[in-house]
Amino acid sequence: MSALTSLPEWTKLSEIAASVKNAHMRDWFADDPSRADKMQLEACGLFLDYSKNRVNDDALNALFDLARACKLETLRDAMFSGEQINSTEGRAVLHTALRNFSDREVVVDGKDVMPEVRATLEKIEAFTASVHRGEHTGYTGKPVKDIVAIGIGGSFLGPKIMTEALKPHTVDSVKVHFVANVDGCHIHDVLSRVDFEETLVVMSSKSFSTQETLQNTLTAKEWFLKSGGTQQDIAKHFVAVSSNVKAATEFGIAEENIFPMWDWVGGRYSLWSAIGLPISLALGFENFKGLLEGAFEMDTHFTQAPLEENMPVLLALLGIWYRNFFDAQSHVLLPYYHYLRGLPAYVQQLDMESNGKEVTQDGEQVDYPTGPIIWGSEGTNGQHSFHQLIHQGSGVIPADFMLPLNVPNQDDTHHAMLASNCFGQTQALMQGKSFEACYADLEDKGLDDDERRRLAAHKTMPGNKPSNTFLFDSLTPKTLGALVAMYEHKVFVQGVIWNLNSFDQWGVELGKVLGNQVLAGIQGEAEKENFDASTQQLIARFRAANAPK
Numbered sequence: 001m002s003a004l005t006s007l008p009e010w011t012k013l014s015e016i017a018a019s020v021k022n023a024h025m026r027d028w029f030a031d032d033p034s035r036a037d038k039m040q041l042e043a044c045g046l047f048l049d050y051s052k053n054r055v056n057d058d059a060l061n062a063l064f065d066l067a068r069a070c071k072l073e074t075l076r077d078a079m080f081s082g083e084q085i086n087s088t089e090g091r092a093v094l095h096t097a098l099r100n101f102s103d104r105e106v107v108v109d110g111k112d113v114m115p116e117v118r119a120t121l122e123k124i125e126a127f128t129a130s131v132h133r134g135e136h137t138g139y140t141g142k143p144v145k146d147i148v149a150i151g152i153g154g155s156f157l158g159p160k161i162m163t164e165a166l167k168p169h170t171v172d173s174v175k176v177h178f179v180a181n182v183d184g185c186h187i188h189d190v191l192s193r194v195d196f197e198e199t200l201v202v203m204s205s206k207s208f209s210t211q212e213t214l215q216n217t218l219t220a221k222e223w224f225l226k227s228g229g230t231q232q233d234i235a236k237h238f239v240a241v242s243s244n245v246k247a248a249t250e251f252g253i254a255e256e257n258i259f260p261m262w263d264w265v266g267g268r269y270s271l272w273s274a275i276g277l278p279i280s281l282a283l284g285f286e287n288f289k290g291l292l293e294g295a296f297e298m299d300t301h302f303t304q305a306p307l308e309e310n311m312p313v314l315l316a317l318l319g320i321w322y323r324n325f326f327d328a329q330s331h332v333l334l335p336y337y338h339y340l341r342g343l344p345a346y347v348q349q350l351d352m353e354s355n356g357k358e359v360t361q362d363g364e365q366v367d368y369p370t371g372p373i374i375w376g377s378e379g380t381n382g383q384h385s386f387h388q389l390i391h392q393g394s395g396v397i398p399a400d401f402m403l404p405l406n407v408p409n410q411d412d413t414h415h416a417m418l419a420s421n422c423f424g425q426t427q428a429l430m431q432g433k434s435f436e437a438c439y440a441d442l443e444d445k446g447l448d449d450d451e452r453r454r455l456a457a458h459k460t461m462p463g464n465k466p467s468n469t470f471l472f473d474s475l476t477p478k479t480l481g482a483l484v485a486m487y488e489h490k491v492f493v494q495g496v497i498w499n500l501n502s503f504d505q506w507g508v509e510l511g512k513v514l515g516n517q518v519l520a521g522i523q524g525e526a527e528k529e530n531f532d533a534s535t536q537q538l539i540a541r542f543r544a545a546n547a548p549k
């Protein structure tokens with residue numbers, strides 16, 4: 001047995017789970033009229049109703065005991081203080097320093113990193129202003145109208161999804177186009193729609209070695225040169241964000257056009273760094289700063305609120321409850337707000353790349369399930385497709401519903417309908433519909449009793465399906481920053497409980513290496529014996545199809 005499953009707190013949770021499995025939330029609500037009032041939290045502009053969860057006081061208390069037994073508070077403080085908690089890469093984990101608006105020093109290798117962080121923010125602010133005011137022009141003197149932001153993974157999802165979520169705050173003077181995939185359709189499609197004299201390319205790559213991003217940037221550079229720009233003009237049209245300044249300058253980016261980041265910022269935690277430059281360009285620096293401020297507020301809540309009133313901690317523990325004691329395989333995110341539709345994809349990388357691990361910090365195989373599958377999309381669309389599986393599928397799929405109470409420029413009927421569907425779904429999932437009620441509905445339908453029972457069985461909804469509901473006044477940059485930081489800390493807490501290193505990604509790294517090796521095979525620069533038989537024949541087919549005619 002692992003250290004985790006040997007804990008008395010774990011055993012106790014197993015026992016409580018066994019007893020709770022026989023209880024229905026419907027009955028808990030009926031028995032305790034104050035349940036909804038008791039099971040809610042407010043922090044950083046977010047209201048959370050967690051009463052529709054399959055937990056009672058015993059379960060919650062035991063979950064908080066587990067967190068304490070796993071030394072959550074000590075490890076949390078170790079992260080914030082810059083200890084090298086990313087033990088496989090020997091790195092500190094300090095995305096929180098990027099939004100540290102306090103006077104607190106953050107020391108890495110004996111040096112306070114805060115002056116560099118502030119200087120980079122100033123550089124982002126000044127650059128954003130010069131682009132928006134038309135002072136940073138292209139080489140022919142025309143102001144920048146289009147920004148092509150190239151990056152992938154954490155160097156793409158955060159900037160794209162935050163920009164999309166805050167669409168009502170978009171500035172008029174520039175339009176930002178994001179390109180991630182190496183599939184040439186995308187970059188060619190974007191480049192065909194912009195004028196090279198009025199375009200700025202922002203290339204974002206922490207490592208400056210990601211194949212997709214390098215290739216897309218090369219293609220953009222070729223397009224620029226072919227369109228009429230010269231090598232000297234590149235400085236006016238290409239900037240980069242990277243921790244690898246050497247590689248960026250070798251690539252041809254002028255040193256003054258490189259926005260730094262640091263190895264203590266993980267890719268999937270990097271939107272708060274200069275990787276967020278496209279957000280600032282799309283929305284204005286004040287709105288980018290608002291995101292950081294919201295995240296800082298959540299950091300303060302996470303570090304200071306008692307565990308029982310701590311939103312990320314509570315969410316993490318509920319996740320542990322379902323994943324480890326109810327065999328939940330996945331967790332669904334359901335933003336009821338069109339502009340927030342990208343959030344599930346954002347949290348998908350954050351969570352699955354962080355906790356998609358099967359080995360503990362000590363290199364031991366786990367004997368318990370770890371990170372769940374994260375998925376979801378905007379409501380109400382999912383109600384007409386995949387919600388079926390959440391309502392009547394054979395497993396438990398905990399859901400996070402989220403809804404802004406106010407939305408810009410929308411008529412009240414649409415918004416009321418959106419809200420009613422959101423709340424209605426949480427209610428249906430919790431209550432379900434009993435066999436008896438379905439059977440009664442089928443009276444007077446002219447059915448014999450067997451048929452009535454058969455149909456009633458299909459229509460029965462077990463209910464007892466857990467959900468959290470988040471409400472916020474409106475989706476401001478600050479609220480969004482807090483929401484995203486909340487999920488970051490939730491993932492951190494789960495990593496602590498599961499004793500994982502949530503900050504490396506060796507599986508993804510292997511994919512990068514093999515992708516480059518296969519490319520060499522496709523380009524005839526690697527022996528076929530380097531590949532397994534299946535891959536050899538796939539390469540051969542591709543080469544045959546692309547051979548010169």
Ligand SMILES: O=P(O)(O)OC[C@H]1O[C@H](O)[C@H](O)[C@@H](O)[C@@H]1O
Nearest residue numbers: 153154155205206207210267508
């Ligand atoms: O920013 P880059 O170095 O180009 O990396 C881009 C992405 O590469 C990998 O896929 C990592 O797993 C991601 O976390 C990272 O964000």
